[in-house]
Amino acid sequence: MKYVKRGAAAVLFFVGLVGLLWASSWIVTPKNNMKEFGMEEVSANGILGEKDNTIDVLVLGDSESYSAITPMQLWKETGYTAYVCGTSAQTLDYTNRLLRRAFEDQTPKLVILETNAIFRKVALSKAMLSTLGNVLPVFQYHDRWKDLNENDWKGNVKFTWTNDLKGYRYNANIVPSKIVDYMVPTKDIANIPELNRQYVESIKNYCDEHGAKLIFLSTPSTINWNYKRHNAVAQLADDLQCDYVDLNLMTEEVPINWHTDTRDKGDHLNHAGAVKVTRYLGIYLQNRKELTDHRDDPHYAKWDDSLKKYEAKVKAK
Amino acid sequence: MFAMNSYFSVQYLAVLLPVTVVLYAVMPQKARRVVLLLASYAFFWAVSGKLLVYLLASTLSIHLLGLWLSHLQEKGDRYVKTLPKEARKPAKAKSLRRQRAVMAFAVVLHVGILLTLKYSRFFITNVNALFQFFRSPFMLSVPAFLLPIGISFYTLQAVSYLFDVYRRKIPADHNLLRLALFMGFFPQIMEGPICRYSDTAAQLWEVPSLSWRNLTFGLQRILFGVMKKMVVADRLNILIQNVFTNYEAYDGFVTAIAVVCYTVQLYMDFSGTMDLVIGTAQIFGVKLPENFQRPFFSHTISEFWKRWHITLGTWFKDYIFYPLSMSKPLKKLTSHARKHLGNHFGPLISGSIALFCVWVCNGLWHGAGWHYLFFGMYHFVLILCGSLFEPLVIKVTGILHIRRDSAAYRGMQIVRTGLLVCVGELFFRAEGLRAGLIMFQKMFTDFSLAAFDDRSLFTIGMDKYDFLIVFLVMVLIFLISLQQEKGIVLRESIAARPLAIRFAVYYALILLIVIFGAYGAGYVPVDPIYAGF
Structure with missing residues (x-):
């Protein structure tokens, strides 16, 4: 009887605890996807404010992704809708979270994973905390106790903000790269940490379950990319049966000029480089014949408004 | 992959500790000792990797040296007994001289390893500075040894064991496994408390069954420690780092705030770790000595x-x-x-x-x-x-x-x-003695409340809400300490309350950690301060 009582007390305690954590999560979760509402990484989370089921291509990755792919250019040239959920120094636990968040209201047919993030080590503790945060958001947003307002207690969640650049971060600065021949062929293979590999597998499975195709994309970078990494991703793509496009090896299709197309000595592309990458990406996607041109669809009229703002921004600089 | 650097890491609290507790609970008594020892070495490996070899070597050496001392004592005693009264004193002295030589060898060995690993860099750097001062062309190369975690703690335990055997306070332990547990018991290997063989070895060997009381009391104490560390010590970290690293940029008032914050941080970090350590040991029925008494x-x-x-x-x-x-x-x-x-x-x-x-x-x-x-x-x-x-x-x-x-x-x-x-x-x-002196001087020669008036104090690493939560938790800890000073054992009095009140207390503590803990994006948790010593 003593053990039954103790067991019941323990169960009761944990049920109560989960209930309290759930209630706290409900309170501290941002009620809109803007910074003033406590949302983190608003540029990437702008996708939450997009009209439901309007995104064709979801791009995930670190700063390489939001520096190299400009969705409005893609829209202009192909009529495909893309959103870049890229964040600085993104680790795959966050990639995973952004993917799942995006799929709550969107049904992209293609998910592009910029491959630099695959090599960024995810600490086990961070991964565990991140997983906990996915289930109980209080572990992620706990610090919002500092700026809770009346609306947080009502719990009305409504994401209203959209990003006119669709996650792309415009930068036209030019700081040339001294390195040019960075893709020296080798048979060596860079190491992908085991936990990272598991994350990529999880992303692939999630895409499969939701009817999306996962594509690995390595955007040009003289600092971050090399042949060893190419080999590692090629092998991973082979293992997971994903398509892999390495633009670092496609110098004819994507003629990056490392004197003019980088903003920080080859680490990231600038706007000129992004236009070249996006132009090729458009052709690549057109060749796949999986997406529809939405340019004449009135349902997507807002994309034309965003395009005007994007072009005005580019012109202004 | 399973590396960790602190008792407060998710790996420790969510994996190593629960797994050890479960294995301990399901194993028969004899196997529990092995579970504790394996968990201890797994922990050490996760923190220090191959440097585990130092701990193993120290354990083996005190085992052998203890037996050697014991052998000399027994042999000497036996021999002395056979002698007539007048010849006993010189024979005793001779035996003691031998034991002293073994003891000296043991101290030189263990303290020597500690000195070499921990102090040779400091010593050689200063010798080189002296050479430079005298314009000598000689320069010694500065070694870069990796320091196994807790070496300053377990070396003192090793030396105390040998001294106690030498002084005949305890008999030399013939059981290597028991000695290994005494030396390496995972909750205390990193930051102490520095235990005596007579305090813990027998308890560790006893390995009683897991009891509900030990489990709940241990977990409570762990939670209290986590609260101190994560809500207070970690929250203070960025401000302290900023001020102590860029001390020249801040006036005496900010310096004084940072100094008080550091004192609080050190206490919260170390005493919080001790709460966690003692709580963990309590789960396994081991009563470790207290390291703090409301200083x-x-x-x-x-x-x-x-x-x-x-x-x-x-x-x-x-x-x-x-x-x-x-x-x-x-x-x-x-x-x-x-x-x-x-x-x-x-x-x-x-x-x-x-x-x-x-x-x-x-x-x-x-x-x-x-x-x-x-x-x-x-x-x-x-x-x-x-x-x-x-x-x-x-x-x-x-x-x-x-x-x-x-x-x-x-x-x-x-x-x-x-x-x-x-x-x-x-x-x-302070980042060196010179920095410490400058900071101390600033508190008297460059003191103004400008940083408070223009609110820049709240931009150094802690905003007003951070200060507020730290203050409130400090008040809470002060009130608890006050009760303890009066001799009231709060945990016992909570345990005697109805279930609903007990649950409310535990929930409050857990939510305090989850909501007000300084973890996740934007925070840099403080590395275990005393583990670095």
């Missing part, structure tokens, strides 16, 4: 050190202070000084010499740096002055009719001791 209620620096890092203080007292003050030359000096200086000041001379040695060791134990030595000397001077001026203070307070047992006087003593401790911690944390 900020101390009236004097001497009392402070009896309440702060208690096991280190008692180690120094038992293995350095007493042996030195009871040594023949100092005994002689005492009796000589007593004749000339009287009963108060006479014994103070030899006591001061022993105390000086203790504080040199204490300072350097904390780290290889001049500022650590300065920290030790600072406390030595304070304690010595306390003893020297005690008769004068009694006289003056008597003349002025100040009641030394009044609340106001005792309150003043507590505040004074707290301030003196803060000054010591300033030098302890």
